[in-house]
Amino acid sequence: MFGQPLAPEVVQEGARLFEVLKSVSYDACHGWSQQTCEHIAPKTLKINQMKKDLNAVVLAHSYVTPDIVYGIADYRGDSYSLSKWASESKADIIVFAGVVFMAETAKLLNPNAKVFIPDTKAGCSLSDGIKAEDVRKLKAEHPGAPVVCYINSSAEVKAESDVCVTSSNVYKIVSNLKEDKVIFVPDRLMAENIKGYLQEKGIDKEIISSPGTCIVHDQFTPEQIKLQRAKNKNLAIVSHPECPPGVTAESDFVGSTSAMMNYVTTTDFDEYLLLTECGLVSRLQSENPEKKFVMSCRLCPYMKKNTLDNIHDVLETQDPLREVTVDPKVAKAALASIEKMFELAEA
Numbered sequence: 117m118f119g120q121p122l123a124p125e126v127v128q129e130g131a132r133l134f135e136v137l138k139s140v141s142y143d144a145c146h147g148w149s150q151q152t153c154e155h156i157a158p159k160t161l162k163i164n165q166m167k168k169d170l171n172a173v174v175l176a177h178s179y180v181t182p183d184i185v186y187g188i189a190d191y192r193g194d195s196y197s198l199s200k201w202a203s204e205s206k207a208d209i210i211v212f213a214g215v216v217f218m219a220e221t222a223k224l225l226n227p228n229a230k231v232f233i234p235d236t237k238a239g240c241s242l243s244d245g246i247k248a249e250d251v252r253k254l255k256a257e258h259p260g261a262p263v264v265c266y267i268n269s270s271a272e273v274k275a276e277s278d279v280c281v282t283s284s285n286v287y288k289i290v291s292n293l294k295e296d297k298v299i300f301v302p303d304r305l306m307a308e309n310i311k312g313y314l315q316e317k318g319i320d321k322e323i324i325s326s327p328g329t330c331i332v333h334d335q336f337t338p339e340q341i342k343l344q345r346a347k348n349k350n351l352a353i354v355s356h357p358e359c360p361p362g363v364t365a366e367s368d369f370v371g372s373t374s375a376m377m378n379y380v381t382t383t384d385f386d387e388y389l390l391l392t393e394c395g396l397v398s399r400l401q402s403e404n405p406e407k408k409f410v411m412s413c414r415l416c417p418y419m420k421k422n423t424l425d426n427i428h429d430v431l432e433t434q435d436p437l438r439e440v441t442v443d444p445k446v447a448k449a450a451l452a453s454i455e456k457m458f459e460l461a462e463a
């Protein structure tokens with residue numbers, strides 16, 4: 117028996133998706149097939165039409181799955197670039213395909229838009245690992261030390277902080293602070309990497325940190341790097357500052373998601389080992405099909421809670437339980453720490 121022929125618009129959308137996804141690994145053994153692309157095409161068509169009807173946009177972090185990134189996202193990028201787009205968007209509705217703290221940041225930056233998160237359980241081990249009261253305790257223990265919070269933190273934690281940072285600007289902002297003691301939350305490993313950076317630059321600053329880590333990046337080890345280097349001498353090791361210092365020390369390049377992408381696209385190694393979330397490898401595979409990647413990435417279970425189905429559902433229902441809200445007093449103080457970041461990052 118043959119199935120029903122596909123509608124021409126589905127065939128066309130399937131072909132569009134296949135063109136951008138054909139170089140991307142679907143799982144450890146397979147790539148995206150034309151058939152898989154035609155299977156998801158009706159959903160991407162429907163969501164893209166709903167966005168037009170509702171004046172909605174989808175912001176997608178590079179760690180979500182490529183069907184979202186290339187099928188329906190209006191903007192794709194890392195926390196810093198998505199924050200900028202959120203603040204500039206004229207949409208009535210923003211669906212944030214990422215994790216809760218990112219959607220909250222979008223709401224802080226664009227309070228007039230309705231901001232939705234497709235799955236409220238899309239947390240983050242960093243932002244869930246610290247509370248405002250922990251920051252208040254650190255401030256009481258180290259009076260006068262400014263608090264720098266990584267963007268992977270809740271609005272309450274941002275509200276207790278002097279300046280927010282992302283992996284794109286953390287080194288610059290911390291180095292330029294005039295104080296010689298700084299409280300940095302919530303990533304202990306990033307704090308260790310900041311200490312290493314400051315030492316290398318000859319900057320004398322004490323960094324007080326808190327115990328959180330990213331469950332994805334703290335899995336990488338220096339042994340893994342040595343093993344891969346032994347197999348291929350012309351291999352570039354590219355890591356994120358959320359990785360342990362033993363890993364960043366062995367890397368050829370350390371940087372934010374955007375900086376890692378830029379490094380891969382502007383260098384010419386035989387192969388690349390990206391010590392980060394698999395979504396970024398997918399983006400690089402799609403956008404640079406001629407480059408080769410050693411598959412050692414890790415999946416973030418929180419980012420993978422975003423699906424075409426739950427994005428479609430949240431657009432259709434505008435479910436109030438998935439609408440992101442922030443207490444106005446908290447929002448005002450949290451926004452001040454983000455605005456301080458934009459000011460210092462662009463100084």
Ligand code: SF4
Pocket residue numbers: 179215239240241242243268330331332333393416417418419
């Ligand atoms: S990759 Fe790490 S830092 Fe990013 S959302 Fe997942 S747990 Fe949080």
